[in-house]
Amino acid sequence: MEKVRAKKHLGQHFLTDLSIAERIALSVKGHGGVKKVLEIGPGMGVLTDFLLKTDFELYLIDVDKDSIAYLLKKNPELGERIIYGDYLKYDFQKVIKDQYAIVGNFPYNISSQIFFKVLEVRNQVTEVVCMLQKEVAERIASPKGNKAYGILSVLLQAFYDIEYLFSVPPEVFDPPPKVNSGVIRLVRNDVTSLDCNEKLFFQVVKGGFGNRRKTLRNSLKSFQLPEELKSNPLMDKRAEQLDVADFVFVAQQIEASRGNH
Template sequence: MEKVRPKKHLGQHFLTDLGIAEQIAMAVQGHMGVQQLLEIGPGMGVLTDYLLKLPMELYLIDIDSESVVYLQKKYPQLGSKIIEGDYLKENFDEQLPEQYAIAGNFPYNISSQILFRVLEERQKVTEVVCMLQKEVAKRIASPKGNKDYGILSVLLQAYYDIEYLFSVPPSVFNPPPKVNSGVIRLKRNSIEKLECNERLFFQVVKAGFGNRRKTLRNSLKSFQLAEDFKSHPILDKRAEQLDVADFVFLTQQIDASRGNH
């Protein structure tokens, strides 16, 4: 079988190290008893070989038609479980009606978008084990008060317990990326719904980090805070000093003050 050539416009860097592929696969725990696993961007199936050994039903999705043809030849037993499509746009209700886990070496140029999609699908996605650009992986796993801490950190940590597992050098990819990589694991926590207006919560978090150097009093001006709340000490802080619970509290206050207008 002819090898698939990595395409720059798709951000493809194919993993070549079998040991690392096995480590990533072994990190998938089947959290909350999920039976189905979706691999995003399998490329030539280096990680797929190890995911197939897990006691889960495996699905593959790749946007690259050349990869899909290659995977269909390599894994004829998967049949229609090999999907040519874009994870950011695909509707999985038919193929994956139950809860499922995700694994993959995510293309760096869309890794944040994939994780925002995971947030949209948070009632179905119980676990994610993925390789990302190291600084993005560190940011997502970062606690409050850290300069790496940002929008994705807060939003993902609201619904997932996150662990940074290990780092991966550029030399184990074809072609080698210009950056180091990191592998993280997200496991869905027990929070079905936040104790606030979730849509507003997302808006407050994004606005809070909109200008990291400003205090929240300045960055949240557009939300028309209630007069008696404007002097609250939490507003003297910057977004990176707040954890999920603080942002929930802030959202509750903003929501309540809207009701007073």
């Protein structure tokens, strides 16, 4: 079978190291008792081979026609579970009705968008094990007070417990990326919904980090903060110093003041 050539415009870097592929596959724990796993961007199926040795029912999605053709030849037994499509636009409820885990070597250029999509379907996705740019992996897993901590850290940590598993050097890919990679695991926590208006929470988090050097009092000026919130010591802090509960509190206060007008 002819090898698939990695396409730059799709951000493809194919993993060639079998021990790392196996380690990623074994990092999927099946949180919440899930039996189904979706691999995003399987490429030539190096990780797929190891996932097929697990007890999970495996689904694959790739936006690259060449990869899909290759995988259909290599793993004909998967049949309709090999899906040609863009994960960001695909409605998986048509295919998988129950909960599932996600695994993959995410294309660096769309990894953040994949996570925003995961947040939208968070009650279906109980676990994510993925490889991405090391810097982004560290940011997502970073605790508050850390320079790397950002919007995605807060939004994902609201609904997932996140663990940085291990780092991966560029030379185990074809072609090698210019950066190091990192593997993280997200496990769905018990939070079914936040104790505030979630849309407002997202806006407050984005607003806070939009001017991350400023104090919250200044970075959230456009939200017309109530006086009692303005004088709260929390507002002397910068966004990176707040955890999920702090942002929920700020959103609650803003929401309450709007209700009083």
